[in-house]
Amino acid sequence: xxxxxxxxxxxxxxxxxxxxxxxxxxxxxxxxxxxxxxxxxxxxxxxxxxxxxxxxxxxxxxxxxxxxxxxxxxxxxxxxxxxxxxxxxxxxxxxxxxxxxxxxxxxxxxxxxxxxxxxxxxxxxxxxxxxxxxxxxxxxxxxxxxxxxxxxxxxxxxxxxxxxxxxxxxxxxxxxxxxxxxxxxxxxxxxxxxxxxxxxxxxxxxxxxxxxxxxxxxxxxxxxxxxxxxxxxxxxxxxxxxxxx
Numbered sequence: 001x002x003x004x005x006x007x008x009x010x011x012x013x014x015x016x017x018x019x020x021x022x023x024x025x026x027x028x029x030x031x032x033x034x035x036x037x038x039x040x041x042x043x044x045x046x047x048x049x050x051x052x053x054x055x056x057x058x059x060x061x062x063x064x065x066x067x068x069x070x071x072x073x074x075x076x077x078x079x080x081x082x083x084x085x086x087x088x089x090x091x092x093x094x095x096x097x098x099x100x101x102x103x104x105x106x107x108x109x110x111x112x113x114x115x116x117x118x119x120x121x122x123x124x125x126x127x128x129x130x131x132x133x134x135x136x137x138x139x140x141x142x143x144x145x146x147x148x149x150x151x152x153x154x155x156x157x158x159x160x161x162x163x164x165x166x167x168x169x170x171x172x173x174x175x176x177x178x179x180x181x182x183x184x185x186x187x188x189x190x191x192x193x194x195x196x197x198x199x200x201x202x203x204x205x206x207x208x209x210x211x212x213x214x215x216x217x218x219x220x221x222x223x224x225x226x227x228x229x230x231x232x233x234x235x236x237x238x239x240x241x242x243x244x245x
Contacts, residue, residue, distance in 0.1 A: 011040030014229035017071030017103075019064070020082040020194060021048045026167045027082045027194040030218045034199065034242070036233040039226065044070040048163075052089055060090060061098050068103045078229045079107045082194045084217045085136055087111035088143040106228055110194055110217050113224035115147050120245045121213050123188040127153040127181030130192040131169060133160035140192060152185040166195045175201040182209060191216040202239040215241050 020027045022045045031041045046067040052060040064081075071079055079099050081087050087095060087109035099107035118126070126144070128151050130137055141151040155177060159166050169177075178191050178201065189205065189212065191198045198216035205214045223241050226233065235242040 008038065011038070013038030014078065014231060015040050015042060015074065015076045016225050016229055017042050017044070017074055017076035017079045018082045018225075019044055019046050019067045019071070019079070021045065021086070021163075023048075023163050024082070024167070024195040026197050027218055027221075030197070030199045031222055034219075034222055034235055034238055036226075036231065036235060039229070039231055039233075042071065042074045042076055048083070048086060049089075052086070057090055057094055060086075061094065064095070064098055065102050068099055072103050072105075076103075076105060078105055078225060079103050080113075080221055080225045081107070081109040082218075082221055084110045084114070084192045084194055085132070085140065088140055108221070108224045108228055110221045111143065113220040114144075114190065114192075114215070114217065115149075116224050117215050117220040117241055117245075118149060118188065118190070121188060121215075121241065123213065124148065125150045125152050125185055125187045126190045127151075127183060127186035127188075128190045128192060129155045129178045129181045131157040131159040131166045131196050132193065133158055136160050153181045153183050155180045163195075166193060167197060169196065171197060171200045174198055175205060178205055178214065179208065182212070186212070188213040188215065190214075194218055194221065199238050203237055206239055211240075213241065214239055 028043045044067045046063045049060045088111045096107050137154050194217045202214045
């Protein structure tokens with residue numbers, strides 16, 4: 001019985017709620033693989049909106065409030081919006097403001113997490129690899145450039161219309177796809193999309209690139225969520241972001 005008295009409940013350090021698109025099966029898997037002891041992640045889903053600005057983000061925010069309500073019922077300590085394109089399409093003051101108002105806890109988004117990660121790394125020029133279409137990449141490039149980052153090279157897999165195939169891209173292809181955007185001007189590689197499996201290739205890419213940082217939507221979101229929830233854990237195997245910052 002004395003051994004049981006030493007055990008602690010799941011999420012005793014922090015419980016983090018994450019909102020992902022309905023088709024996303026990778027974010028949850030990767031976060032749970034990377035999580036340190038005492039941190040738990042709890043997921044719910046919210047629809048993808050292809051043009052959320054069309055009605056002034058009203059429909060997107062209505063759906064978001066429903067997802068936030070689900071996570072609030074879990075009594076989470078922090079909420080994260082885990083969708084790269086969605087969080088880059090919606091102004092952060094609207095997205096994060098809605099989550100914090102209705103969730104009554106702090107919140108982060110994938111878009112904001114990428115900005116925070118690149119800033120922490122001291123990066124201004126990146127190569128960007130995504131599973132998206134050229135059109136979506138251009139939107140994300142515009143977002144990053146508005147925040148002071150230069151996208152010097154891009155590559156796509158044209159899967160925007162085959163969204164359920166994104167999570168099925170094998171690590172070997174993710175690796176070669178990410179490697180294709182490296183160039184002398186790129187100070188780091190950014191792999192976008194929270195449903196794109198990346199954590200098995202990041203450490204190998206950094207080694208191949210001589211230590212050049214590689215981050216993904218999920219490692220940036222995981223890192224930012226963990227740090228904002230008070231976790232200072234250094235987690236090896238998933239890139240220098242999670243070790244050095």
